[in-house]
Amino acid sequence: MAYDLEEQEQLASLKAWWDKYGNAATWVLIAALASYSGYTYWKYHQRDQSAQASALYGELQAAVEAKDNAKALRAASDMESKFGGTAYAPMAALVAAKSAFDANDLKSAKAQLQWAADNGAAEFKAIAKIRLAGVLLDEKAYPDALKTLEGDLPAQFASAVADRKGDILAAQNKLVEARAAYKAALDAADKKNPGRQLIQMKLEAVGGAA
Numbered sequence: 609m610a611y612d613l614e615e616q617e618q619l620a621s622l623k624a625w626w627d628k629y630g631n632a633a634t635w636v637l638i639a640a641l642a643s644y645s646g647y648t649y650w651k652y653h654q655r656d657q658s659a660q661a662s663a664l665y666g667e668l669q670a671a672v673e674a675k676d677n678a679k680a681l682r683a684a685s686d687m688e689s690k691f692g693g694t695a696y697a698p699m700a701a702l703v704a705a706k707s708a709f710d711a712n713d714l715k716s717a718k719a720q721l722q723w724a725a726d727n728g729a730a731e732f733k734a735i736a737k738i739r740l741a742g743v744l745l746d747e748k749a750y751p752d753a754l755k756t757l758e759g760d761l762p763a764q765f766a767s768a769v770a771d772r773k774g775d776i777l778a779a780q781n782k783l784v785e786a787r788a789a790y791k792a793a794l795d796a797a798d799k800k801n802p803g804r805q806l807i808q809m810k811l812e813a814v815g816g817a818a
Contacts, residue, residue, distance in 0.1 A: 661691035668700050677711035680704050681720075688723055698728030702735060709743065718743055725756075734765040741772050750780050767796035771807055778814055787816035 668683035684704035687697050705720035721743065724736035737756050744753035753776045757769050774789035790811040797804045811817065 657691055657694060658696075661687060661694045661696040664691065665696045665700055668703060672703060672707045675707075675711075677707050677713060677716075680707040681713075681716055684720060688727070692727060695729070698724040698732035698736070701728070702732070702739070705736075705739065714743060714747065730762050731765075734761040734769070737761065738765065738768050738772050741776065745772075745776050745779060748779070750776055767793045767798075767801070767803075767807075769793075770796060771803075771810075774807075774810060774814075778810070783814045786814045787811060790814065791816060 664683055664687050668680055668687065671677075671679035671683055681704055684700045687700040691697055701720045701724035705717045705724070708714070708716035708720060718740060721736045721740040725733050725740060728736060737759075741753040741756040744750075744756060754773065757773055761769060770789050770793035774786045774793060777783075777786035777789055790807055794804060794807045794811060797807060
């Protein structure tokens with residue numbers, strides 16, 4: 609005999625188990641393999657997306673260094689449409705906004721900052737909102753500038769937000785509110801922050817004191 613009695617019993621038990629559970633086990637195995645394959649593809653896709661976004665960000669930086677604002681804006685637009693879910697996208701929007709601002713293309717600068725404010729992580733949102741409020745301040749769009757700074761922002765930006773509010777209020781000659789904003793900015797600023805001296809000068813310029 610090819611198998612002894614014990615081996616035949618084991619085979620019989622295995623066959624009985626397979627007849628009862630084999631189909632379900634197969635589906636579980638297929639599901640597990642599909643899940644693993646999906647995870648592996650997702651990880652590969654993430655790495656591929658990040659690599660492509662990094663290369664495009666490099667092109668954007670090169671365009672900025674060459675002072676080619678049109679090319680910088682195209683690169684930022686491509687980044688936002690193709691790789692909007694990566695961390696490179698809001699960074700690209702901020703860099704492109706600076707390029708546009710330097711080229712006196714305020715419409716594009718505001719559009720890029722608004723994109724970062726709408727789509728970036730909390731820190732990017734805060735930076736974009738503060739800068740956008742600054743552009744609107746330059747345009748004397750004071751109510752819009754103040755509205756841009758509304759909402760919850762990370763605590764580490766409290767001083768910068770209050771400082772920008774002070775600038776907007778001072779530009780409207782609302783000196784009492786400007787003093788309050790600058791005082792809040794000074795109180796929220798880190799003691800080692802070199803920007804404290806500038807805030808202090810602004811506060812004194814509107815008749816306040818630390």
